[in-house]
Amino acid sequence: MLAVMRLLIWAMLLWTVPLAVAGAAPDKALESGTYIRTGDTGTLTLRRARTGALEFELDTLGANAHECSAAGQVSGRIATTLALSDERPNEVCRLDFQIQGPHIRVRVLTSDNCSRHCGARAAFEGDYSKPPANCTTTAVAQRRAQFLKQYHAKQHALAAQSAEALLKDCSDFLFWFTQDSIRSDLALAQLRAGQPKACLATLEQTAAGKVADQEGLRAALPPVEYDSYEWANAIWHNRRLCQQAISSSVVRQDQGRNGPGAARP
Structure with a gap:
C-alpha cells in the first residue's frame, strides 16, 4: 500500500511541474526606443546593434545637477555596462530592466560598481516610459x-x-x-x-x-x-x-x- 501511494505522489508531481511551467507568463521582451524617467530626470535609450545585441544608454539628472551615465548591453532583462578604464571585468555595473505595465523599472544590482557612474546626488533607479505622441x-x-x-x-x-x-x-x-x-x-x-x-x-x-x-x-x-x-x-x-x-x-x-x-x- 505504501509503495502504491509513493507512485501516486510521483505521478502527481510529474503532472503538476509541467503545468506550472506552462502556466508561468514569460517576461515581456524589451523594445527599442527612448524612455523618459518620471519628471524628465533621465533618458533610457534601447537599440539593436548590427549584431542583433540589444544596447542601452542611460543618463540621469539628480539634485544640484549631479548626473549618472552608463552604456552597455542587455541580456534578457540584465544590463551590463561597458567597463570603465580603471575597472576589472567583475567590477562592472549591472542593472535590472523590468517591464512594469507601461514602464521599464530600473533597479541597481551592483550598488558599489554602479556608483562609479554617478555623482553623489544622482541615481539610475526609477520608472522610465515612452512619451505618447x-x-x-x-x-x-x-x-x-x-x-x-x-x-x-x-x-x-x-x-x-x-x-x-x-x-x-x-x-x-x-x-x-x-x-x-x-x-x-x-x-x-x-x-x-x-x-x-x-x-x-x-x-x-x-x-x-x-x-x-x-x-x-x-x-x-x-x-x-x-x-x-x-x-x-x-x-x-x-x-x-x-x-x-x-x-x-x-x-x-x-x-x-x-x-x-x-x-x-
Whole structure:
C-alpha cells in the first residue's frame, strides 16, 4: 500500500511541474526606443546593434545637477555596462530592466560598481516610459506655440485650457523647470480670462510661488537649481497681479452691497 501511494505522489508531481511551467507568463521582451524617467530626470535609450545585441544608454539628472551615465548591453532583462578604464571585468555595473505595465523599472544590482557612474546626488533607479505622441519634445513645443497664439489673439480662456491640458497630459514627461514655466503662462491666461483665484492657485504650485522672495527661494533650492531657475520674478509679478485683481473684486463687491438700493439697517 505504501509503495502504491509513493507512485501516486510521483505521478502527481510529474503532472503538476509541467503545468506550472506552462502556466508561468514569460517576461515581456524589451523594445527599442527612448524612455523618459518620471519628471524628465533621465533618458533610457534601447537599440539593436548590427549584431542583433540589444544596447542601452542611460543618463540621469539628480539634485544640484549631479548626473549618472552608463552604456552597455542587455541580456534578457540584465544590463551590463561597458567597463570603465580603471575597472576589472567583475567590477562592472549591472542593472535590472523590468517591464512594469507601461514602464521599464530600473533597479541597481551592483550598488558599489554602479556608483562609479554617478555623482553623489544622482541615481539610475526609477520608472522610465515612452512619451505618447502628444508629449514628445516636438509636440510639447508645438502645443506651447499654440498657447501663445491663442493668448496673443486674446483668446485667454482657450489659452488657459490649452496649458491645463498640456500639464495634465504630459507632466510625467516634463522637467519641473518646464512645468513651472507653463504654470506661469497658464496663470496669466487665467488672470486675463477673469479667473484671479485660479491664477493664484496655479502659481502656488510653482517653486517660486511657494516662497515669499529670493531669500526663501535660495533656501528652498540646491545652489545650481537656484542659479538656473529663471522664472521667479515673472511668477512673483504675476502673483501680485492676481492678488490685486482679487482685492479689487472684493472692493467692488463691498461697494455693490453698500451702494444705491442696498438694504439699510
